[in-house]
Amino acid sequence: MFQKLVAIEPIHLILSAEQGLHSFAKEVILYRDIPGDDHEITARIGDADAVLLSYTSQLGKPVLEQCPNVKYIGMCCSLYSPESANVDIRYANSRGITVTGIRDYGDEGVVEYVISELVRCLHGFGQEPWDGMAREITGLQAGIVGLGRSGGMIADALRFFGAEVSYFARGEKEEAKAKGYRFLPLDDLLSESEVVCCCLNRNTLLLHEAQFEKLGNKKILFNTGLSPAWDEVPFLQWLGGDNLCYCDTVGALGGAHLLNHPKVRCMQITSGRSRQTFDRLSEKVLGNLSDYTGIKIQ
Structure with a gap:
């Protein structure tokens, strides 16, 4: 004692x-x-x-x-x-x-957050539909960066709704392979995915200028970590295109100075708290x- x-x-x-x-x-x-x-x-x-x-x-x-x-x-x-x-x-x-x-x-709440925001974005619930016309998750090319527990749960949820799931991690995972998830190098995943979810540990930065160039335009980026997964300067340049970024907290976004950016969707609530x-x-x-x-x- x-x-x-x-x-x-x-x-x-x-x-x-x-x-x-x-x-x-x-x-x-x-x-x-x-x-x-x-x-x-x-x-x-x-x-x-x-x-x-x-x-x-x-x-x-x-x-x-x-x-x-x-x-x-x-x-x-x-x-x-x-x-x-x-x-x-x-x-x-x-x-x-x-x-x-x-x-x-708190992973269950994070999964619900990603699916909720993605459905609202694609269908146009309370906003314009992402593609100009309502669409489903079915057939969506979804990329997961970091296939830990929360990343794996998000991948499973997206697959349940019909998405085609690819992932980048330190190495290929047999369990993910058995589910039909494709293991891709980071640059390939970024260029091929319509929606990318970063599910990384705090202070892990993987998206730099070259990666945002690979990610390209007309993309949706989610960050479910506790800190940004990117360098801020190329991130802001990327946001200047026809792109959107979703974060639940200011910490995940990188600071309050980014909250009013027109391409940022940050609800400032920790989705993993319930x-x-x-x-x-x-x-x-x-x-x-x-x-x-x-x-x-x-």
């Missing part, structure tokens, strides 16, 4: 899960606002031996150096790699600090704590 567990910012657990945290520590402190800077984060952690945080704060080496008691950090958000994490995992591990994260808790998302998040966060401490709660 921990002596003191501190959530340095809102961690979006359901009430029963918040109550469950008391099974793992003698003292539990939950902050309900986002800390303003490293100094405030350091003060909040204090002498705690366990820290929880979401995705809105950075927990780096300068803070951890001042918090010698920390031995466990629970990321109540997605953890895919040290490079994309908002915790300095390599430094933490060098100190013997265990860092855990979660995955696959009642079910918080249920899954809570279960996984408590599961990580149970695995680390050996304490099981009902």
Whole structure:
């Protein structure tokens, strides 16, 4: 059991899960606002031996150096790699600090967002139809950049509605091949697809000037990641054509200065946040704590 567990910012657990945290520590402190800077984060952690945080704060080496008691950090958000994490995992591990994260808790909502916006665009619900006449997803050439869990789910949903699916990933995936999805080099995928969905880890940029030239005109681009998948200058040049870009959040788009661009559709709502998302998040966060401490709660 921990002596003191501190959530340095809102961690979006359901009430029963918040109550469950008391099974793992003698003292539990939950902050309900986002800390303003490293100094405030350091003060909040204090002498705690366990820290929880979401995705809105950075927990780096300068803070951890001042918090010698920390031995466990629970990321109540997605953890895919040290490079994309908002915790300095390599430094933490060098100190013997265990860092855990979660995955696959908000993907269902992201899939619904992509299908919803794409249907509205193609059919012209509340807007002009993309092709000038309503059309279905059936027969659409759809490309997925990054075939992880969310990318795979989007591919499955598009195929369910009749799209022809291609994908680019680090390598060809047998499961995707069995479903009939084509593995293509990135440039080929961009040039052949009518709709491209980027489903990449935070801070992964794959679309540069050459890639936007391959993508070409009269295309629809979705970004479901937490940060832009592109360099901004060629992205803006590409938007100058007959193209559209869909992002659910400002972070995925690249900044508020792009919100008023006539070719951008950003609803400024995280599509992966729902009642079910918080249920899954809570279960996984408590599961990580149970695995680390050996304490099981009902």
